[in-house]
Amino acid sequence: MVGYAFMGAAHSQAWRTVNRVYDLPSRVRMALVCGRDTAKVAEAADRLGWDAYTTDWRRLVESDEIDVVDICTPGDSHAEIALAALAAGKHVLCEKPLANTVAEAREMAVAAAAAQAAGTRSMCGFTYRRVPAVTLMRQMVAEGRLGSIRHVRAAYLQDWIVDPQFPLVWRLQKDRAGSGALGDIGAHIIDMTQYVTGQRVAGVSAITETFVKQRPLPAEYSGLAAQAADNGPTDGQGPATGPVTVDDAAVFVARLDGGALATYEASRFATGRKNALRVEINGSLGTLAFDLERMNELEFYDATRPAAEQGFTRILVTEAEHPYMSAWWPPGHIIGYEHSFTHQARDFVEAIATGTDPAPSFTDGLQVQLVLDAVTRSAELGSSWTAVEPTLEAVPA
Ligand SMILES: NC(=O)c1ccc[n+]([C@@H]2O[C@H](COP(=O)([O-])OP(=O)(O)OC[C@H]3O[C@@H](n4cnc5c(N)ncnc54)[C@H](O)[C@@H]3O)[C@@H](O)[C@H]2O)c1
Numbered sequence: 001m002v003g004y005a006f007m008g009a010a011h012s013q014a015w016r017t018v019n020r021v022y023d024l025p026s027r028v029r030m031a032l033v034c035g036r037d038t039a040k041v042a043e044a045a046d047r048l049g050w051d052a053y054t055t056d057w058r059r060l061v062e063s064d065e066i067d068v069v070d071i072c073t074p075g076d077s078h079a080e081i082a083l084a085a086l087a088a089g090k091h092v093l094c095e096k097p098l099a100n101t102v103a104e105a106r107e108m109a110v111a112a113a114a115a116q117a118a119g120t121r122s123m124c125g126f127t128y129r130r131v132p133a134v135t136l137m138r139q140m141v142a143e144g145r146l147g148s149i150r151h152v153r154a155a156y157l158q159d160w161i162v163d164p165q166f167p168l169v170w171r172l173q174k175d176r177a178g179s180g181a182l183g184d185i186g187a188h189i190i191d192m193t194q195y196v197t198g199q200r201v202a203g204v205s206a207i208t209e210t211f212v213k214q215r216p217l218p219a220e221y222s223g224l225a226a227q228a229a230d231n232g233p234t235d236g237q238g239p240a241t242g243p244v245t246v247d248d249a250a251v252f253v254a255r256l257d258g259g260a261l262a263t264y265e266a267s268r269f270a271t272g273r274k275n276a277l278r279v280e281i282n283g284s285l286g287t288l289a290f291d292l293e294r295m296n297e298l299e300f301y302d303a304t305r306p307a308a309e310q311g312f313t314r315i316l317v318t319e320a321e322h323p324y325m326s327a328w329w330p331p332g333h334i335i336g337y338e339h340s341f342t343h344q345a346r347d348f349v350e351a352i353a354t355g356t357d358p359a360p361s362f363t364d365g366l367q368v369q370l371v372l373d374a375v376t377r378s379a380e381l382g383s384s385w386t387a388v389e390p391t392l393e394a395v396p397a
Contacts, residue, residue: 002034002057002081003072004044007095007125011072012048014341021327022346025353032060057081061088068352071095074170075178079104082362086115086122091352093344095125097187097372098365100178102389105362105369112362121351123344123358124365126191128277130343132335133298135323136315137281137288138196145302146283149197152262153280154189156181157270161248167218168242180246182208183372185277186266190371191360193279196288199258201371203387206252206378211269214241252375287312296334367391 001011015028033050034057035041045053054060057077060069061084069085071078071094079099085092092112099105112122128134140146158181160166170176171184179186194200217240249267256262270276277292289299289312298315318334320326324343328335351358370389378386 001030001032001050001070001072002060002077003074004033004035004041004048005072007072008033008044009048010338010341011070011093011345012050013338014345015070016049017342018345018349021342023327024346024349026349028345028349031066032063034060058084061085061090067091068093068348074176075100075183076176079108082108082122083111086111086120089115089118089120091120091348092122093125093348094122094362094365096127096191096365096368097178097183098124098362098369100175100183102366102369102373105366109362109366116357119355121348121358122362123348123351124360124362124368125344126188126195126360126364126368127340127344128188128192128292129195129360130324130340130347131290131292131295132323132325132343133290133295133315133317134192134196134279136298136317137279137290138198139323140288140300141196141281141283142198145286145300146281146288147285149199149256149258149260149281149283151280151282152193152197152199152256152260153278153282154193154262155265155276155278156185156189156267157265157273157276157278158185158268159271159273161212161268162271164212165216168215168244169218172215172244172246174245177246179372179376180208180210180244180248180250181266181268182247182250182375184266185268186250186264186375187368187372189264189266189277189279191364191368192277193262193264193281194256194368195360196279197256197258197260197281199256199260200367201254201262201374201388202257203385204252204254204371204374204378205383205385206250206375207383208247208250208376208379210244210246211248213244215244216240217242247379250375250379252378295337363391 030050032052033045034054041053069090069092071081082092082094251265254262280289286303287301300313318331374386374388
């Protein structure tokens with residue numbers, strides 16, 4: 001695994017847990033973790049349960065003992081690591097968004113498709129697909145319980161940079177993160193709504209905004225100090241500042257290729273909303289609604305019921321019949337944020353062991369990247385209607 005911070009910790013928990021919860025054909029050994037700082041990666045290896053550590057990710061790619069490379073770094077290193085790992089015949093799990101640009105994502109998808117022919121598997125980490133209530137949503141839509149989908153309403157709202165003094169971390173730098181709220185959290189709701197509905201975003205009209213354009217440099221970003229000096233003198237008291245080069249919020253309307261109208265909102269300025277991911281789907285026969293803050297529940301309105309009995313039903317998604325749940329606890333004993341990462345690990349290990357293709361593939365990751373790109377271009381062109389470039393032209397099936 002490369003990177004040991006937020007996602008590194010979540011993925012480590014999943015790798016540690018997966019064989020204890022699910023009966024799988026292969027056992028996971030957590031062989032080698034990579035970070036850039038020797039002392040910190042050594043501490044992380046010990047805390048997270050890795051056998052060994054390194055400061056050079058190439059050691060993972062070169063080692064004969066390693067079958068799977070798990071990429072938990074910022075987007076600026078996804079392509080380089082994934083391409084090297086695939087070329088070395090390693091199965092690759094890569095965090096989302098797949099890359100920082102369409103060009104990188106396309107290269108990765110093409111490499112993954114070629115590697116697939118040789119039995120090498122790859123998957124992009126759109127983890128929310130693996131929340132049981134979200135997987136159930138998809139099943140119910142596919143079974144026709146909602147009829148024809150008319151509306152998709154998705155919002156992913158956070159507030160961690162409302163304070164203008166919050167430092168210029170990598171997520172606020174385009175060259176490191178690719179985009180801001182759009183690629184970080186907007187990518188999740190794009191993937192999730194497409195996954196649930198089976199429809200793809202065909203075109204968009206978007207607005208984006210960077211509310212706070214200049215932020216203090218974090219101490220460790222010494223490489224930016226020279227750049228900050230160009231942005232105006234400091235008084236020697238406060239920290240130097242640097243430019244925010246990504247969006248703070250992105251809002252767009254979309255047409256899905258199955259005929260639905262969709263709205264998307266991704267913001268890091270939704271004061272009070274910490275991690276509010278909400279999706280509602282309205283169909284001709286019913287509605288489904290999901291809220292990550294109540295992630296064990298699904299709201300279902302079944303318009304085929306007798307008029308006198310109609311109303312929203314709360315489904316508690318903890319039955320053994322529900323996706324992923326039979327291996328956990330008795331009904332009503334709820335699960336949390338980290339469990340979806342264990343589900344992701346289960347699905348990836350199972351795909352590798354059984355020689356099947358896991359989803360979302362790198363091609364799926366590319367398709368989301370093409371939507372992100374259309375949103376960015378639309379916003380730059382005064383919200384003009386922008387079609388999403390077809391994916392299949394880019395990657396041969
Ligand atoms: N699936 C999800 O729900 C989800 C949630 C959060 C983040 N993410 C994605 O996960 C990725 C990582 O995000 P995060 O929140 O864990 O970031 P983070 O800042 O918490 O951690 C990044 C890690 O990468 C390491 N790193 C950076 N460059 C490196 C390099 N060149 N070589 C080795 N290590 C390097 C850092 O030292 C750190 O350990 C991003 O792509 C992000 O979009 C996904």
